[in-house]
Amino acid sequence: MTLKERDKKHLWHPLTQHKIHPDALPIIKAKGALLYDESGKTYIDGIASWYTAMYGHCNDYILEKVQQQMQQLDQIVFAGFTHEPAIKLSEELIKILPDNQEKVFFSDNGSTANEVGIKMALQYHFNKGEKRNTIIAFEDGFHGDTFGAMSASGLSVYNGPFEDFFIDVKRIPTPNSENINDVLEQLKFIIQENKVAAFIYEPLVQGANAMHMFEAHHLDQLLELCRANKIITIADEVMTGFGKTGKTFASDYLEFKPDIISMSKSLTAGFVPMAVTSCTQQVYDAFLDDSVGKAFFHAHTYSANPIACTVALAGIELLQSEEMQHNIQRIISSHTTFDNTIKNHPKVKITRQKGVIYALELNIDMNRYGKKRYEMFNHFMQQGVFLRPLGNTIYILAPYVITKEELDKVYNAILELLETI
Numbered sequence: 001m002t003l004k005e006r007d008k009k010h011l012w013h014p015l016t017q018h019k020i021h022p023d024a025l026p027i028i029k030a031k032g033a034l035l036y037d038e039s040g041k042t043y044i045d046g047i048a049s050w051y052t053a054m055y056g057h058c059n060d061y062i063l064e065k066v067q068q069q070m071q072q073l074d075q076i077v078f079a080g081f082t083h084e085p086a087i088k089l090s091e092e093l094i095k096i097l098p099d100n101q102e103k104v105f106f107s108d109n110g111s112t113a114n115e116v117g118i119k120m121a122l123q124y125h126f127n128k129g130e131k132r133n134t135i136i137a138f139e140d141g142f143h144g145d146t147f148g149a150m151s152a153s154g155l156s157v158y159n160g161p162f163e164d165f166f167i168d169v170k171r172i173p174t175p176n177s178e179n180i181n182d183v184l185e186q187l188k189f190i191i192q193e194n195k196v197a198a199f200i201y202e203p204l205v206q207g208a209n210a211m212h213m214f215e216a217h218h219l220d221q222l223l224e225l226c227r228a229n230k231i232i233t234i235a236d237e238v239m240t241g242f243g244k245t246g247k248t249f250a251s252d253y254l255e256f257k258p259d260i261i262s263m264s265k266s267l268t269a270g271f272v273p274m275a276v277t278s279c280t281q282q283v284y285d286a287f288l289d290d291s292v293g294k295a296f297f298h299a300h301t302y303s304a305n306p307i308a309c310t311v312a313l314a315g316i317e318l319l320q321s322e323e324m325q326h327n328i329q330r331i332i333s334s335h336t337t338f339d340n341t342i343k344n345h346p347k348v349k350i351t352r353q354k355g356v357i358y359a360l361e362l363n364i365d366m367n368r369y370g371k372k373r374y375e376m377f378n379h380f381m382q383q384g385v386f387l388r389p390l391g392n393t394i395y396i397l398a399p400y401v402i403t404k405e406e407l408d409k410v411y412n413a414i415l416e417l418l419e420t421i
């Protein structure tokens with residue numbers, strides 16, 4: 001039996017309607033920006049496997065560090081024990097996170113990082129004797145698929161069957177020059193009418209919402225209002241973290257720093273799953289008490305897995321290297337040049353860029369998961385480029401190590417699509 005046939009026997013894939021979805025494509029190897037299928041055909045990973053493998057797949061430096069760590073310490077219970085990779089990672093993260101961050105808490109993925117952030121915010125108020133139970137979130141935001149994170153997510157296609165079980169979330173639109181005053185009014189009204197515990201947001205770029213972008217100075221106005229009302233702010237940097245917006249974190253563009261930051265995805269460079277939720281000393285201090293009941297009772301078996309911490313440390317080292325910073329600048333200016341050649345194309349409705357994140361919206365009608373989407377996907381795959389259009393938006397978020405030639409191939413595949421679609 002082929003891999004495709006064996007796959008269909010027992011596997012249930014995520015985000016997949018198995019009745020109509022075409023077969024999954026077996027990938028047998030990945031290196032740098034390239035994916036290899038069974039026939040040896042290569043595909044440029046134009047979205048870094050959901051923004052994880054930013055330093056390139058199977059990065060040699062990370063591999064070396066992981067192999068050493070695997071022979072030293074594989075796993076240890078993180079309640080009551082500690083180890084150097086977690087300690088070192090906390091030190092390195094605090095160095096690169098916004099100045100107000102002091103503590104880091106481990107979990108396994110982006111959803112749990114947000115789940116932890118939401119629980120921290122709710123218990124923060126609870127520990128202070130205040131019952132605040134409303135969370136504010138953006139319409140069309142995405143924070144993950146566990147219950148708390150899902151409740152905060154506004155992309156309803158995922159959420160239908162579960163809505164009756166959600167925590168209390170009130171939504172506001174993302175701000176822009178036209179609506180900012182209205183959004184501020186809505187926010188004020190929600191704060192007046194509810195006991196608001198937290199505001200969770202994707203700073204500057206909403207990944208799952210087709211890379212929708214908004215301005216830092218508008219978000220700052222919302223954060224200022226939250227701060228004045230003692231609302232805990234949670235920046236979901238699961239997608240934006242570790243250099244993608246052109247700064248280490250998207251929150252670095254903001255004047256008002258979040259109380260809590262969640263990160264995952266490229267934290268572990270595509271090697272293994274792990275997540276971190278960081279917070280301020282003020283948040284942490286609200287959990288300190290002689291009573292055990294005020295502690296944060298949340299744990300995952302693999303919390304701060306030493307191998308995952310080692311990967312994250314090597315990833316941070318790579319991110320800070322001159323070579324990677326140079327790559328990031330190269331991609332940013334390359335996207336800008338491409339944008340100038342394409343933004344006035346009759347089939348392009350609008351383009352947007354933040355750092356190495358580039359998105360273009362097509363002037364064509366299509367539903368989010370329709371046939372056109374597969375046609376576009378197939379067009380790219382035939383050209384040896386893996387891009388995953390969201391509705392009529394095509395976006396590029398390639399590994400930082402993508403070469404100039406590879407990047408040109410991605411651009412050309414998009415240009416050709418515009419000619420044929």
Ligand SMILES: *Cc1c(COP(=O)(O)O)cnc(C)c1O
Pocket residue numbers: 109110111112114142143144145202207208236237238239240264265
């Ligand atoms: C991917 C993502 C999540 C969810 O992370 P998982 O690891 O898939 O659970 C949450 N928030 C944002 C902004 C994301 O991009």
